[in-house]
Amino acid sequence: MKCGGKGSLRWGAGLALASLLVGAGAAYGEPNDNKLVIDGQTLTTEAAAPEGVELDKLYSGWRFRSPETQELQTDDFENPAMVAVDQGAELWGTVDGSAGKSCMSCHGEAEASMKGVRAGYPKWSDKRGKPHTLETQINECRTDRMEADAWKWESSNMLGMTAFVGLQSRGMPVKVQTDGPMAQWHAKGKELYFTRVGQLNMSCANCHQENYGKMIRADHLSQGHINGFPVYRLKWGGLGSSHRRFKGCMENIRATPFKRGSDEFVALELYLASRGAGLSVETPSVRN
Amino acid sequence: MRRSVALTAIATIGLTGSVFASQIAPENVTFVDDIEVPISLTGQAGDAAKGREWYAGRKLGNCLACHATTDLNELPFHGEVGPAMDGVADRYEEAQLRAILVNSKKVFGDQTIMPGFYVVNPGARTAGDFQGQTIMSAQQIEDVIAYLKTLTE
Numbered sequence: 001m002k003c004g005g006k007g008s009l010r011w012g013a014g015l016a017l018a019s020l021l022v023g024a025g026a027a028y029g030e031p032n033d034n035k036l037v038i039d040g041q042t043l044t045t046e047a048a049a050p051e052g053v054e055l056d057k058l059y060s061g062w063r064f065r066s067p068e069t070q071e072l073q074t075d076d077f078e079n080p081a082m083v084a085v086d087q088g089a090e091l092w093g094t095v096d097g098s099a100g101k102s103c104m105s106c107h108g109e110a111e112a113s114m115k116g117v118r119a120g121y122p123k124w125s126d127k128r129g130k131p132h133t134l135e136t137q138i139n140e141c142r143t144d145r146m147e148a149d150a151w152k153w154e155s156s157n158m159l160g161m162t163a164f165v166g167l168q169s170r171g172m173p174v175k176v177q178t179d180g181p182m183a184q185w186h187a188k189g190k191e192l193y194f195t196r197v198g199q200l201n202m203s204c205a206n207c208h209q210e211n212y213g214k215m216i217r218a219d220h221l222s223q224g225h226i227n228g229f230p231v232y233r234l235k236w237g238g239l240g241s242s243h244r245r246f247k248g249c250m251e252n253i254r255a256t257p258f259k260r261g262s263d264e265f266v267a268l269e270l271y272l273a274s275r276g277a278g279l280s281v282e283t284p285s286v287r288n
Numbered sequence: 289m290r291r292s293v294a295l296t297a298i299a300t301i302g303l304t305g306s307v308f309a310s311q312i313a314p315e316n317v318t319f320v321d322d323i324e325v326p327i328s329l330t331g332q333a334g335d336a337a338k339g340r341e342w343y344a345g346r347k348l349g350n351c352l353a354c355h356a357t358t359d360l361n362e363l364p365f366h367g368e369v370g371p372a373m374d375g376v377a378d379r380y381e382e383a384q385l386r387a388i389l390v391n392s393k394k395v396f397g398d399q400t401i402m403p404g405f406y407v408v409n410p411g412a413r414t415a416g417d418f419q420g421q422t423i424m425s426a427q428q429i430e431d432v433i434a435y436l437k438t439l440t441e
Binding site: 195196197198199200201202206207210211214215216217218221250251253254255256 | 346350352353354364365366367368369401403404409410411412413414415416418421423
């Protein structure tokens with residue numbers, strides 16, 4: 001090795017500096033302290049980390065957004081997602097399919113029957129022998145009970161409906177089952193969360209666990225929770241599902257994403273929901 | 289007709305001779321003690337002005353995404369995931385910078401978020417277009433090293 005005294009000294013100094021800066025990282029990118037109050041209701045945007053989650057504290061993605069973006073979510077008249085929610089509300093009462101039924105025919109008023117539903121998904125389904133996401137549950141109702149066509153994952157009808165159903169749980173703490181038959185799905189999701197993928201060779205944890213709070217180019221990294229989905233993204237100009245977000249993050253690190261609704265993304269969704277347990281459901285939230 | 293065949297042949301020889309012959313393939317890069325790669329990947333000096341472009345380019349090094357750099361203050365959005373690059377040339381020898389760029393994992397350990405820029409298929413499920421490709425070419429790496437060497441304090 002050609003490394004003289006000067007070289008190794010420099011090396012040492014460089015490493016020390018690197019670890020200092022990395023260690024101090026959290027200091028320059030804390031989430032902001034704003035409170036999320038919608039229509040007089042205060043939502044929980046920070047909570048104690050669930051057991052086994054290596055975060056000092058949980059913070060909703062809302063806390064990392066700029067005050068301008070945050071504001072759009074504090075007023076339902078300004079929240080651009082509400083157009084889709086209205087569409088969902090209308091579909092709720094619309095008869096479709098050869099059984100001549102609407103969602104309302106079986107469930108009555110969503111405000112009562114759908115309260116708390118979003119907070120507990122994905123949820124185990126004995127019938128399927130795997131977890132249901134809100135999307136697959138809605139489609140099961142459509143095909144089996146209404147005898148109507150299934151909606152596509154990212155269709156405006158599906159997004160409107162998941163936003164409308166999700167809204168009925170707004171403010172309630174996320175809480176999903178992770179034991180029993182869900183245990184192996186949870187474990188699979190956790191494995192995916194920590195697996196490095198793509199040409200950039202990164203895992204979800206690299207950005208959202210180890211570097212949240214810091215800027216990566218123009219983006220302020222959050223902890224990557226899903227309590228606000230489907231979210232209205234200004235960049236998308238519309239609503240998108242959590243699986244669309246997972247896909248985008250995988251593409252950014254130059255990995256081939258899994259498909260929306262795939263077992264892998266369902267497992268990842270379950271694991272992410274469990275990482276965010278205790279945060280309020282914010283559906284439909286607004287992001288940049 | 290005959291003339292164009294001959295021309296193609298010359299062009300091909302020219303290319304092989306000047307670009308590929310002396311280039312070290314990703315799997316053949318020799319590290320010294322995991323922290324130094326003393327020999328240029330192309331046998332040629334880097335171009336600092338080009339390196340500055342690759343360093344900032346979102347589709348190339350995108351180094352600025354993680355490393356704030358005063359010299360590039362004309363550009364917005366400097367990241368803070370890694371240390372600031374000001375004065376990096378005072379902290380590292382050229383051979384060490386090359387090692388960090390080629391494969392940061394060798395130098396900093398497997399946990400580092402910094403990508404290796406001259407390694408092939410490091411992560412699972414690498415997307416089609418990027419399979420078998422390094423993030424930057426050997427000459428681009430040398431160019432970025434030349435740029436980093438201008439960052440003194």
